[in-house]
Amino acid sequence: DASPPSPPETLPLPPGSSGLPLIGETLEYLRSSRAFAERRQRQYGAVFRSHVLGSPAAFLLGPEAVQWIFAGEGKYLKNRWSPGVRRLLGAHCLAMLEGNEHLERRRLLAPHFSYASMRGFVPIIESLSRRHFERWTARPGDFTLWPAMRELAFEIALALIFGQDTVDLPFLMHHFKAWTAGLFSPFPIDLPWTTFGRALASKKAMIGYLEQVVAERQARTEQPPDLLGSLLQRREGEEPLSRAAIVDELQLLLFAGHDTTVTAMSNLMLMLAQHPDVLQRGREAVAGLEGPLTLEGMRATPYLVQLLHEGMRTIPPIGGAFRVTTRDVAFNGYRIPKGWTVPVSIKMAHAGANWPTPDRFDPERFGGENPEQKKPGTFIPFGGGPRICLGQHFAMVEMSVMLILLLKHHAWELVPGQDLEYTQVPFPKPRSGIQLEFRRID
Ligand code: HEM
Known part of the structure; x- marks a missing residue:
């Protein structure tokens, strides 16, 4: 069992460092998340802390950690999306x-x-x-x-x-391109000339179009x-x-x-x-x-x-995802405080010691x-x-x-x-x- 019996508050934080004020170790992380994790894994072991993308983070590597993260959905973890992605995806989707x-x-x-x-x-x-x-x-x-x-x-x-x-494929494709380009923009600033601003404008255009498609469908008696x-x-x-x-x-x-x-x-x-x-x-x-x-x-x-x-x-198409702790929780003898980011690294699971x-x-x-x-x-x-x-x-x-x-x-x-x-x-x-x-x- 990954969780020891001692309550989380008595346990130490994982080893690691918080980097610079505000930005933490984000720049190194964005350069290559795999090199970032491998270097720290050599230094600290498979559980370490850092500060990336605006939040303290606990990196938990290895197959047992991956299973612990997936099992924690709704119990001690939930999905974490950046505010930019949240705005672009919309609050009501799956x-x-x-x-x-x-x-x-x-x-x-x-x-x-x-x-x-x-x-x-x-x-x-x-x-x-x-x-x-x-x-x-x-x-x-x-x-x-x-x-x-x-x-x-x-x-x-x-x-x-x-x-x-029939839907307007060229119209949707065009706006999708601009929308996706903004989705992972590290600087979600809404101005007409920024990638993020253009993405929001395209989202608006698509919403307008899709609303018409939905309205037309709603008017039918049978779906x-x-x-x-x-x-x-x-x-x-x-x-x-x-x-x-x-x-x-x-x-x-x-x-x-x-x-x-x-x-x-x-x-x-x-x-x-x-x-x-x-x-x-x-x-x-x-x-x-x-x-x-x-x-x-x-x-x-x-x-x-x-x-x-x-x-x-x-080459995993999606290299990873992010979760956030919803309470203080213990993993392998360490305390992960509430509100910390827990990355799920698909890329690391497919590499390293798991696969020769x-x-x-x-x-x-x-x-x-x-x-x-x-x-x-x-x-x-x-x-x-x-x-x-x-x-x-x-x-x-x-x-x-x-x-x-x-x-x-x-x-x-x-x-x-x-x-x-x-x-x-x-x-x-x-x-x-x-x-x-x-x-x-x-
Ligand atoms: C979620 C990968 C194709 C719809 C996910 C997640 C991954 C993923 C890794 C989980 C993200 C997380 O844990 O937060 C892939 C890969 C694909 C693929 C590698 C193709 C090679 C598709 C297709 C569809 C789809 C074809 C739909 C037509 C979704 C949806 C979710 C999701 C709706 C969100 C599920 C939820 O939050 O409950 N996908 N996906 N994906 N995928 Fe895919």
């Missing part, structure tokens, strides 16, 4: 809700993310992916993967949420069976969701539902281009799968999951009998506990469909001389956006 309200909202959305619902999405994802990949082949010598993948994933997310309804339909449902004995809550939720789902998969898929395609042996093994694994694709076919091809998992282990040669891309790690993958708390690309990613199955199915089509019908090589150095915010992405020679091979 990511901001807590306790019962959070559970209720998850229950309302859950049916759209079940394995059974995925069956209906497979043909939609397949036809959208085929159409986009075909378009990609028409741009030899001038193709950048990241924005193209973004368009595809966005269109898939729109299909998930709005079903058959189609899509996600927006569920949000509009009147459940017995319960107040219907307000229009503001629905609009916040739509924005969160559009956001959470596309940039993450874009990051995972684009980085995986880059790694495959750099590892021709793995690419070849992938092509052989999917050779027997014929369209139309099915969940059963994917299930019978475990190498797809190996590729996707190893891609997200090597962590920087090597090697899908065999996730092969059948390999015991490395069985340890809880060491592979958490989708988080864990009550806030585990709502869309994880959807994401896995979406990415599997794309991957099968890519492996079966396409070849891609990196254009020489591009800048593949990674930027980390808001998502880990090579500076060039990944320029490819992309073509059809059958």
Whole structure:
């Protein structure tokens, strides 16, 4: 058991330092959260304190700590979002809700993310992916993967949420870009020329548009069976969701539902281009799968999951999240006072002592009998506990469909001389956006 019997107030704080007044050790943390944590882990051990992003923080590393954090949701920890993100995401969406309200909202959305619902999405994802990949082949010598993948994933997310309804994709894409750019801005200052100010302006434009879409739907007597339909449902004995809550939720789902998969898929395609042996093994694994694709076919091809998992282990699309203690609490003989930040480092869980040669891309790690993958708390690309990613199955199915089509019908090589150095915010992405020679091979 991680919590000793002694009451927290008798225990010492974790070792560490608070850095400079006000900014603490934030600058070093923002430069590279992994190097920051590794250096302190060598100095202090797996539990240490610091002061980052405006608050004292307790860093708890290792698989047991990860499980302790996920188990603490609603008991001694809750989600922590910076005031800037809170303003951009809106107060009424799932990511901001807590306790019962959070559970209720998850229950309302859950049916759209079940394995059974995925069956209906497979043909939609397949036809959208085929159409986009075909378009990609028409741009030899001038193709950048990241924005193209973004368009595809966005269109898939729109299909998930709005079903058959037509919505203005270019308008939403345009404003999403500005909105996401501001989401993790370290300086949330609302002026017309700041990234954050432009993000707020784009949020406003999107709210206006989405309110119209919702109003039009509310005027119908019957709702189609899509996600927006569920949000509009009147459940017995319960107040219907307000229009503001629905609009916040739509924005969160559009956001959470596309940039993450874009990051995972684009980085995986880059790694495959750099590892021709793995690419070849992938092509052989999917050779027997014929369209139309099915969940059963994917299930019978475990190498797809190996590729996707190893891609997200090597470069987790979301590097981590933040929690805050809701009371004084004890962990491994240390006191963590109420109001401290507790980072969940997905990046650290996927590296360090948990995985031998962590920087090597090697899908065999996730092969059948390999015991490395069985340890809880060491592979958490989708988080864990009550806030585990709502869309994880959807994401896995979406990415599997794309991957099968890519492996079966396409070849891609990196254009020489591009800048593949990674930027980390808001998502880990090579500076060039990944320029490819992309073509059809059958
Ligand atoms: C939450 C990762 C795709 C919807 C999360 C969290 C992670 C994550 C790490 C937890 C954050 C935390 O602990 O605070 C990913 C990755 C994806 C992906 C790596 C793709 C490769 C999706 C998709 C959707 C989605 C496709 C929806 C269509 C959500 C939502 C939450 C969430 C709504 C908030 C859950 C809550 O607070 O209860 N995701 N996600 N995600 N994800 Fe995903």
